[in-house]
Amino acid sequence: MFTPCPTERSRVIADRVERFVRDVVVPYEADPRCTAHGPTSELIDEMRAKARAAGVMTPHILPDGSHLTQLETAAVLKRSGLSPLGPVAVNTMAPDEGNMFLLGKVGTPAQKQRFLEPLVRGEARSAFFMTEPAEEGGAGSDPSMLQTTATQDGGDWMIRGRKKFITGAEGARVGIVMARTGDGEHAQATMFLVDLPHPAIRLERVIDTIDSSMPGGHAQILLDDLRVPADQVLGEVNEGFRYAQVRLSPARLSHCMRWFGGTVRADEIARAYATTRKAFGKLLIDHEGVGFMLAENLIDLQQAALMIDWCAGVLDGGAAGTAESSMAKVAVSEALYRVADRCVQIMGGLGVSRDTIVEQILREVRAFRIYDGPTEVHKWSLAKKIKRDTLAGTPAR
Incomplete structure (x- = not known):
């Protein structure tokens, strides 16, 4: 089902990661330390100790600190995702993977040593x-609605505001805070690095x-007079929106992977179930209603794989990839949801039970259609690009 790896x-x-996830991580799926808000810190530490021993910790970043290409990363991250716990165990999980990418691109040497290396x-x-929080008019899919503010106070910055749906905040040690630092016709924002936990960052x-x-689940946070020194500004002041795109384009694709x-x-x-379970005198797969669903799964998965690899190639070519990652996010998230939904349907009562991982994958992929931008927001963004390119006479791609 996986496309061929682009390099040796x-x-x-990728092969090493797949073996580790299938053999070591999958048995943890029934562990009681998998909670409604993600695996506990104890479970994460236990799995990561085994990942280090197996040589698969943070596999997309090489020992010299360089990264695999996006196309190579796709081969590895796809396999890490064979279990919902896989990316957590081998350290390819969101938001850490995207945060590591951004820190590697923008951070100073001192910031990398302090925040990135751990x-x-x-x-x-x-x-x-x-x-x-949407109920307070805050930023969601539209970052320009940012309400959290950062103002200079001597040589430091003072940050005030409230954040919501902050993945992994509980238990995190590194935070990247985005706050408004300029107003006027064009809103401006800045990113700040903070140590966690912090008394001014209240869960x-x-x-x-x-x-x-997701470890730590999704939290609502109050930033109550958070003081950040100037040397913890990530990148340049007022460049936060630009850095968000640096992070989000590959991060959307990593979710797809x-x-x-x-x-x-x-x-x-679902295939194993349909080729062993019988009904009305024959295997489920021999009933067209089931066989056709598995055929549609094959088609959707192959198309999703090609879309991921295409977008990865665009990013490797040096393009910003904003439109391409939007296309990939829409096409892949919708296709994968169709596949997961069919798997539940094929398996009937077993599919909606927690006797297999299928029902959790359906829930996770349903959420994927929303986080990092809902399908409709990406379509709207693409429609604006279509209009702009058409009026400018830019050839279609």
Whole structure:
């Protein structure tokens, strides 16, 4: 089901990751330390110790600190996603993977040593503080609505505001906070690095959500006079929106990679069920209603794999990839949801039970259609690009 690895080094890493996830991580799926708000810190540490011993910790970042290409990363992250716990165990999980990418691109040498290196070693987790409560008019899919403010106070910055749906905030040691630092016709924002936990960063609650794979869940946070020194500004002041795109384009694609692996696993389980379970005198797969669903799964998965690899190639070519990652996010998230939904349907009562991982994969992929931008927001953005390019006479791509 996986497309061929683009290089020999990516094949070796991907094969090693797949063996580790299937043999070591999958048995943990029934562990009681998998909670409604993600695996506990104890479980994460236990799995990561085994990942280090197996040589698969943070496999997309090489020992010299360089990264695999996006196309190579796709081969590895797809396989890490064969279990919802896989990316957590091998340190390819959101938001850490995207935060590591951004820190590697923008951070100073001192910031990388202090904040990035513990993440790469899998000794710390991180959180990205951007989304805000919709009921307070805060930023969601439209970052320009940012309400959290950062004002200079001597040589420091003082940050005030509230954040919501902050993945992994509980238990994280590294935070990237996005706050408004300029007003006027064009809103401006800046990113700040903070150590966690911090007394001025108050966890108000962990929100109950449909998904349950993210360590720490999704929290609502109060930033109450958070003082940040100037040397913890990430990149340049007032460049936060630009850096958000640097992070989000590959991060959207990484979500596609990971959940592709999870949906492949769901399809494997549904195939095994349909080729062993009988009804009305024959195997389920021999009934067209079931056989056709598995055929549609095959088509959707192959198309999703090609879309992921195409977008990865665009990013490797040096393009910003904003439109391409939007296309991939829409096409892949919708396709994977169709696959997961069919798997549940094929398996009937077993599919909606927690006797297999299939029902969780359905829940996780349903959430994927919303986070990092709902399908409709990406379509709207693409429609604007179509209009702009058409009026400018730019050839269609």
